[in-house]
Amino acid sequence: MPLIKTNKEEIIDTALNVFRENGYYNTSMSDLAKACGLQKGSFYHYFDSKEKMMSAVLDKVLSTLNAEVFPIADDMSISDRDRLQKLMLSIGEIMLQKSGGCIAANTSLETNGQSVIFRDTLKAIFDGWQNALQKIFSSQYPEGTSKRLAEQTVMEFEGAVMLSQLHSNDQYLKDVFVRTLAKMK
Amino acid sequence: MPLIKTNKEEIIDTALNVFRENGYYNTSMSDLAKACGLQKGSFYHYFDSKEKMMSAVLDKVLSTLNAEVFPIADDMSISDRDRLQKLMLSIGEIMLQKSGGCIAANTSLETNGQSVIFRDTLKAIFDGWQNALQKIFSSQYPEGTSKRLAEQTVMEFEGAVMLSQLHSNDQYLKDVFVRTLAKMK
DNA sequence: GTCTATATCAAGATAGAC
DNA sequence: GTCTATCTTGATATAGAC
Known part of the structure; x- marks a missing residue:
């Protein structure tokens, strides 16, 4: 393994991709270390545990x-x-990035029920997203409607990510994109 | 399906619940065996591997x-x-059962990308579901529209399962239910 | 068909040299 | 800050007695 100078931020960026593609439980500290060009032992210099890494x-x-x-x-x-x-578009860039679906949805579904550690952050992600959408919709719709549209958009988006992944076909996601945009004049 | 459950089928029913609640990778053969009231060693009498179990x-x-x-x-x-x-309602009964979300969505998101073993079955589940919905919608809508409504329903449903799980609040799911039914006279 | 015992391996994590 | 070496635990899976 080549010697690579790295830092915490770079590790987080790399880990995000590995976790998104392999999932939380199916990603080992070895996997993460290797992706960062580090030995497993070196990796613990940056993060005490896998849980803290994901956090x-x-x-x-x-x-x-x-x-x-x-x-x-x-x-x-x-x-x-x-x-x-x-x-x-920005949501897609950050949550989907390359392949592997949505890091927030993946982690939610994988850790729901048993692990409560990531829950608050995941809730904040989805609440913030829904809130931002609602703000935009509220410029053209009444409050109740814009809340519903925001919820629907998040749900459809995540459903579409799943189906796009499963069928290796972006069309589901693209359709949701178009349909969502069509809701605004 | 036979009228009398074999032992193997009881194990499958139990395993379904454990997998749905804990996820695939986070469920051990010990967990499954214990849930079935068997020793780990006995469990391999019925299934050669965890993968075949989930299949x-x-x-x-x-x-x-x-x-x-x-x-x-x-x-x-x-x-x-x-x-x-x-x-x-029937989909909900089979895929959601008690707690832990939807077994098909959970497994899709957890194993997508790396594991290709469950893919065909998962695709068949979602395709069959979408197809059934489309048939129903097509009695009141043109073909293109009913296809879109079926896709939307699946996506919204799965998104709603996720949000309901995350917020420990069934309302998202109930809302989707009502909205979907409202699409038919 | 169920058990106990065990083989094998990989995981998370730590210690200490450089 | 990175490495190698190691500890401990728990995982999948098998063997063989009852």
């Missing part, structure tokens, strides 16, 4: 969303429709 | 759906709306 990954996803994505909903310099499009 | 579980879900649930779409003795309601 750091999800925390970074949430803070990135909070800093860069959810505020799009408040950007009144662009049209409602453009805000919605920009938000959806 | 049997998913196969049984699919065959139950094929035998008892999807045909509801063809039952012209009840109204369109009642068929839709009966189908959705």
